[in-house]
Amino acid sequence: MLYHLDLYRLISGDLLEAGVEDVIGSNAVVAVEWAERLPLELRKESLEVEIAFEQTDQCARCFRFRSAGGRGSEILAALAKDIDIDANTRD
Numbered sequence: 001m002l003y004h005l006d007l008y009r010l011i012s013g014d015l016l017e018a019g020v021e022d023v024i025g026s027n028a029v030v031a032v033e034w035a036e037r038l039p040l041e042l043r044k045e046s047l048e049v050e051i052a053f054e055q056t057d058q059c060a061r062c063f064r065f066r067s068a069g070g071r072g073s074e075i076l077a078a079l080a081k082d083i084d085i086d087a088n089t090r091d
Helices: 012-018 020-024 069-082
Strands: 002-006 029-033 047-053 061-067
Touching: 002 020, 012 020, 020 029, 047 069, 061 069
Parallel strands: 002 029
Antiparallel strands: 047 061
């Protein structure tokens, strides 16, 4: 299951009311826009994916991955293995 959360207009008090903690605590993939609005404890086991336009080609995209916590690191390592890149590559 995949959940998409767009937190742009939500304030922290609204998060509990909207059930965000339940969704993030589930066993599903949760894609969160504006994740910096989440309390740190809800981001502690995450994988952050930043998608940007390539500077030289507006049709191409650049993906940057950052892991937080053990689970985020596990996912990043598996992804790096699957797409044949070094999991320790930095910006």
